[in-house]
Amino acid sequence: MIFNKIKKILNSGLKWILALTVSFIILFPLYWIFISSITPAGELFKQPIDYLPDNPTISNYIYLIYNVGLIEKVVSTLIIIGTTLIIGTIICVMASYGFARYKSKGLSIAFMLILFSMLIPNVVTARPLYDFMRRVGLYDTYTGLIILYISKIIPFTILILRNFISEIPISIEEAAAIDGATFLQKIYHIILPLLKPAIAIVAITNFITCLNEFFIPLFYANNIQVLSTAITQLPLKDNMYSVPWDLVSSMGWIIILPIIIFVAIFEKQIMDGIMAGGVKA
Amino acid sequence: MKKRIIKLLVISLIVSFFVGGTVLADEKYDLTLYSIMTTNVNFDDWLADVEAGTGLNIRVIAAPTNSDTRQQKVTTVLSSGDSSIDILEINDEMAASFKSTGWLEPLQGTVLTDDIIEYFPEGYLKDMITSRNGDIVGVPGYSGYLAFWVDQKKLDKYGFESIDNKEDFIAFAKAATEDGNYGYGGSWEKTYVFNEIGTFINLFGGDYFDWTNPANKEAIQFMYDMVNTWKVTPIDQIADKYEQMNQKFIDGKYAMLFMWGTGTDYRNAGRYGEDQIHMALMPKFETRSVFTDSWSYVLNSASRNKDAAVKFLNYIAGKEGMLSAWENFDRYPARSDVAATLPRNEITDMYKKYSEETIVRGRPMVPQTMEFISDMGTIFQQTMQGKISVDEFCEKAQEYVDRYK
Numbered sequence: 219m220i221f222n223k224i225k226k227i228l229n230s231g232l233k234w235i236l237a238l239t240v241s242f243i244i245l246f247p248l249y250w251i252f253i254s255s256i257t258p259a260g261e262l263f264k265q266p267i268d269y270l271p272d273n274p275t276i277s278n279y280i281y282l283i284y285n286v287g288l289i290e291k292v293v294s295t296l297i298i299i300g301t302t303l304i305i306g307t308i309i310c311v312m313a314s315y316g317f318a319r320y321k322s323k324g325l326s327i328a329f330m331l332i333l334f335s336m337l338i339p340n341v342v343t344a345r346p347l348y349d350f351m352r353r354v355g356l357y358d359t360y361t362g363l364i365i366l367y368i369s370k371i372i373p374f375t376i377l378i379l380r381n382f383i384s385e386i387p388i389s390i391e392e393a394a395a396i397d398g399a400t401f402l403q404k405i406y407h408i409i410l411p412l413l414k415p416a417i418a419i420v421a422i423t424n425f426i427t428c429l430n431e432f433f434i435p436l437f438y439a440n441n442i443q444v445l446s447t448a449i450t451q452l453p454l455k456d457n458m459y460s461v462p463w464d465l466v467s468s469m470g471w472i473i474i475l476p477i478i479i480f481v482a483i484f485e486k487q488i489m490d491g492i493m494a495g496g497v498k499a
Numbered sequence: 500m501k502k503r504i505i506k507l508l509v510i511s512l513i514v515s516f517f518v519g520g521t522v523l524a525d526e527k528y529d530l531t532l533y534s535i536m537t538t539n540v541n542f543d544d545w546l547a548d549v550e551a552g553t554g555l556n557i558r559v560i561a562a563p564t565n566s567d568t569r570q571q572k573v574t575t576v577l578s579s580g581d582s583s584i585d586i587l588e589i590n591d592e593m594a595a596s597f598k599s600t601g602w603l604e605p606l607q608g609t610v611l612t613d614d615i616i617e618y619f620p621e622g623y624l625k626d627m628i629t630s631r632n633g634d635i636v637g638v639p640g641y642s643g644y645l646a647f648w649v650d651q652k653k654l655d656k657y658g659f660e661s662i663d664n665k666e667d668f669i670a671f672a673k674a675a676t677e678d679g680n681y682g683y684g685g686s687w688e689k690t691y692v693f694n695e696i697g698t699f700i701n702l703f704g705g706d707y708f709d710w711t712n713p714a715n716k717e718a719i720q721f722m723y724d725m726v727n728t729w730k731v732t733p734i735d736q737i738a739d740k741y742e743q744m745n746q747k748f749i750d751g752k753y754a755m756l757f758m759w760g761t762g763t764d765y766r767n768a769g770r771y772g773e774d775q776i777h778m779a780l781m782p783k784f785e786t787r788s789v790f791t792d793s794w795s796y797v798l799n800s801a802s803r804n805k806d807a808a809v810k811f812l813n814y815i816a817g818k819e820g821m822l823s824a825w826e827n828f829d830r831y832p833a834r835s836d837v838a839a840t841l842p843r844n845e846i847t848d849m850y851k852k853y854s855e856e857t858i859v860r861g862r863p864m865v866p867q868t869m870e871f872i873s874d875m876g877t878i879f880q881q882t883m884q885g886k887i888s889v890d891e892f893c894e895k896a897q898e899y900v901d902r903y904k
Contacts, residue, residue, distance in 0.1 A: 260767040265748035286538050348575055357583075391744070436568060437575070440533075440560040440583070450563035453538040458643070458794065459691075459759055460741045 248474070252469035254277070257304040262463050278468035286448060286465075288472070298360060298435075299428040302367040310372060311417070314379035315409060319388070329380070336373040351438055358439045366434045371424040376493040378423075382416035383409065410488055415487075422484045426477055445473055514685045520612035520887035528558035529807040530585040533576075535569070535794070541827035548823040556806055560584065566592065567898040570869075573797045577602035577799060584900040585802040586811055590794050591627050594637060595864030596790035597797070604798035604805065605634035610812040617833040620854070623791050626861030637795030638816045639828030642838075644853050645694055645790040647758050648765075650777045651772075653754040659747070665702075665784040682731040684753025686744040687883070689737075689876030690869070694790060696722070696860055696879060701788035707863035708904060714785065719882065719889050726810065726883050737880045744855040758821065759792065759828065761846050765770055778849045781857050793833060 224382070254262060255278055257271040282288045316331050347366075356362030391404050391410075399407065410417075435444045444453070452465045481488065503531050534540050537559055571824070576584055577597060589597065597603055607616070616624070619639060628637040649662060657674040659667065668686055671681030672773040685695050699722055705714030725732045736744065738813055747753055749768045753826050762778065765771035796815050798808045814820045818840075821832035825841065831850050832838045841847045853859070865871045875896060882892040 258664060258767075260749075260764065260769075263742050265746065265750060281540075285540055345579070346576060352579070352583075360723055410749050421870075437564065439574065443561070450565045451538055451561045452564055453536065454564050455541075458792070460745070460764070463742065 239421070243454040248478070251467050251470050251474070256468075257464065257470045278333060278464050279472075281465065282448075282468055282472065286451065286469070287443070287451075288448070291443050291445050291448050294442055295446075298363050298367060298442075298444060298475070299425060301360070301364050302428055303369065303424055305364065306368040306371050306375065306424065307413060307417060307421065309368065310375040310379055310420070311405075311410070311413065313372075313421055314376050315384055315405060317380045318377065318383035329376075332376055333371050340437075344433075344437055348437065358441055360442060363435060363439055363442060366438060367428055367431065370431060370434065371420075374427070375420045375424060378420050379413065381414055382413060386412050419487045419490060422480070426488075429473075429477060429480075429485055449473065503881060516555060517592055519680050527556070530802075530804045530809070530811060531558045531583060533560045533562050533573070533584045533587040535562045535588055536828060538564075539828060541759060545823055545827040548827070549811070549814060549820070550871055552823075555811060557811070558585060562588065566590075567869075569593075570596070574595075577801075580801045582799070582801040582803050584799055585804045585808045587797050587799060588640065588794050589637065589797055591792055591862055591864055592868040594628050594797075595868045598634075598636050599627055599632070599866070603630075603636040603798055603881050604802070604808075605630075605636060605719045606638065606798065606812065607635045610638055610816055611635050613817060615834070618836045620791055620833065620835075620859050623833075623861040624861050627793070627864070628795055637797040638812050639793040639795050639833035639873075640815065641793055641828075642825055642833045642850070642854070643759050643792045643831065644850065645698055645792070646778045646783045646849070648748070648762070648776060648787075648854065650748070650753070650776050652751075653775050658696050662779065662782050663861075664782055668755075668782050668784075669729070669731075671754065672725065673729055675684050676729075676731045678753070680752050682732055683755045684744055684748055684756040684829050685732060685736050686739045686741050687737045687876075687880065689880055690742045690872050691740050692737075692879055693872045693873040693878050694862065694877065695757055697850070698788075698790060699784075701858070701860060702784035702786060708900050710893045710900065715822070715896075716889060716893050718878065719879075719892055722879075723883060723889055727885065733892035737883065750820075761831075765887065771825055775847065780849070780852055784866045788856055788860060789853055791860050791861065791889050851886050865900075865903040867903050871899060874899045874903075 219494065248260065253271060254272040256276065257268070257471070258273055258275055258277075261268065261273070288325060304378060317325060350364050351357040388411065390408055394404050394408055430446060431444075432446050435442070436447045449469045451464060452462050452464065454460070519617075534542075537547070538561065538904065539545075546557065546559065549555070563572060573587060573589065573593060574596070575581075576587075577600070611619070616635075620642060623639060623642070624635060628639070629635050647662070653675050654660070654662075654671070657671065659671050659674070659690075662668050662671050676683040685692065690897070696719070699718040700715050702709050703714040703718040703721070705712045705718055726734050739747075741758070744753075744756060745758070745764045748756055748758075749765060750769045761773045762776065765776045772775050781787050796812055798805065798812065802808055813822075816834075818834070818837050821834050821837040824830040825832055830886070831847070832841070835854055838847070838851065878887065878892050878895045878899075880889045882889060885896075
């Protein structure tokens with residue numbers, strides 16, 4: 219009896235130690251980025267290390283707003299991500315319906331190809347795609363960027379939505395068809411309402427994916443600048459070789475803060491979405 | 500109502516998606532400049548100077564300040580024949596990679612004419628921005644030196660007036676090594692140490708591209724001795740970049756080192772001055788040599804606005820352009836005649852001394868710059884840790900020169 223109680227306490231203690239260790243490993247870098255962002259540049263590499271700055275400052279954040287065009291970058295980011303999510307979701311719902319409801323060898327191959335495209339590193343396609351975007355006049359345009367962002371979210375979204383649609387009994391659609399519903403009516407009145415939770419999940423996940431996207435805006439745009447690439451455009455110091463770590467930390471914090479908040483709020487939905495895609499593929 | 504708002508939002512976003520492509524093309528410009536300085540607080544003032552001085556309407560694109568990303572992007576722009584950017588600001592690493600590719604327009608006939616070229620540092624022009632065919636492909640935007648910095652407090656403490664030669668250097672390094680402090684400090688992270696290896700080779704009169712030269716071996720042996728024989732510099736600096744090295748210098752852990760720039764970090768830390776940390780003339784070992792660096796303005800061969808671009812480059816290479824860069828960006832003019840007109844202070848005086856009394860050289864770079872630098876740094880660290888001998892280092896270094904050059 220006592221042995222079981224001790225075992226239970228030990229187990230519980232171990233769990234807590236493990237949880238605290240993992241939390242520390244995850245949270246300490248975030249804390250460090252934040253602390254660095256409010257520490258004056260001359261004190262960043264002080265030894266012994268100051269875990270709380272003596273002279274905290276928000277001057278880095280003010281600099282980012284006035285000199286690095288933070289607000290403009292946020293607006294561009296929202297335009298691109300908003301449009302991507304709306305158009306991308308419409309395309310993916312239609313494609314997922316096709317993949318879930320119609321069976322043929324060609325469709326299976328197409329589905330596999332879409333999933334396979336997730337495995338191709340950006341850098342492999344960068345140069346030919348760069349030339350293509352220039353030739354068709356889509357380089358450095360919102361249209362071009364949105365197309366590329368959509369292409370980025372398509373595989374994962376289709377994977378998730380297809381599995382959700384497969385779970386919806388076809389008999390519901392058949393019943394609607396008997397009642398005279400057309401193809402589009404079935405999609406709009408039956409499938410879409412049932413897909414709402416799944417759409418919410420992919421919208422959340424894709425929002426984070428788009429916010430994190432670095433390569434596409436960096437490589438296929440010059441004038442249009444988004445939040446994720448801003449970290450590459452911070453001013454060098456007087457010798458051109460030293461990195462402005464104070465500004466880098468501030469910008470890093472601005473980039474990761476919305477993601478942290480978003481993940482904290484929608485953690486359950488995100489996990490559900492990942493599980494749905496992973497288990498049923 | 501809610502549905503109507505959502506519909507309106509969807510429609511407006513879709514419309515923006517289809518018209519978005521045309522928005523950027525509306526404004527007309529004479530040329531497009533790709534610059535790393537756009538987020539500098541004085542960039543707009545500098546641009547206003549340039550536009551007033553040239554009469555050009557210039558579109559500006561911000562280049563990534565992260566070196567790997569920037570090099571990847573600029574390589575793509577130039578190699579693809581992309582004409583949307585006319586003028587690019589490139590560093591020495593990019594200049595080494597691009598100067599003989601044909602992607603950059605030769606400037607000796609139009610911008611760097613005989614009457615002004617003599618005012619630019621000859622060693623830099625030859626080493627860094629002259630192609631194999633002899634074309635000069637860039638206008639240096641400034642001159643920076645990998646200068647010698649000393650802590651005056653330590654000089655006073657150990658009774659040294661100045662560090663003028665190799666003997667002074669060694670004696671001071673040994674004297675200042677006590678109580679956990681070191682005489683010499685370096686940033687020997689594998690990609691940063693490249694500059695210091697080259698500096699010592701130059702001081703010993705060697706040639707970075709010829710590792711059969713005994714002076715090269717002498718230089719590496721000297722660095723080895725500093726770590727292992729005299730123990731005047733710590734081996735753990737193989738993890739340090741400039742930020743860590745500077746902080747240690749500020750904290751009094753080092754007595755002297757080599758560093759770029761004009762001492763902003765030391766000023767910010769309240770450690771700059773004649774009685775504190777300050778720039779000194781390079782000591783003379785076999786030679787009194789110093790590396791110079793710059794960012795150069797180059798003209799994209801595919802540009803469709805070459806006349807405007809030449810006008811821009813003429814301004815940059817001219818007195819007004821050099822002075823504007825000095826006033827706005829604190830960049831020391833690459834032209835000696837313009838530098839001579841600057842108001843005197845301890846920095847301009849010392850830079851003048853460097854240009855007059857030292858052998859000024861561009862850094863030894865090859866087309867595959869980063870790979871070369873990284874490989875050399877790796878074997879250097881192995882040597883300092885005693886994993887390979889100095890002789891083995893020289894053999895491997897020659898192999899890398901043969902492979903990459």
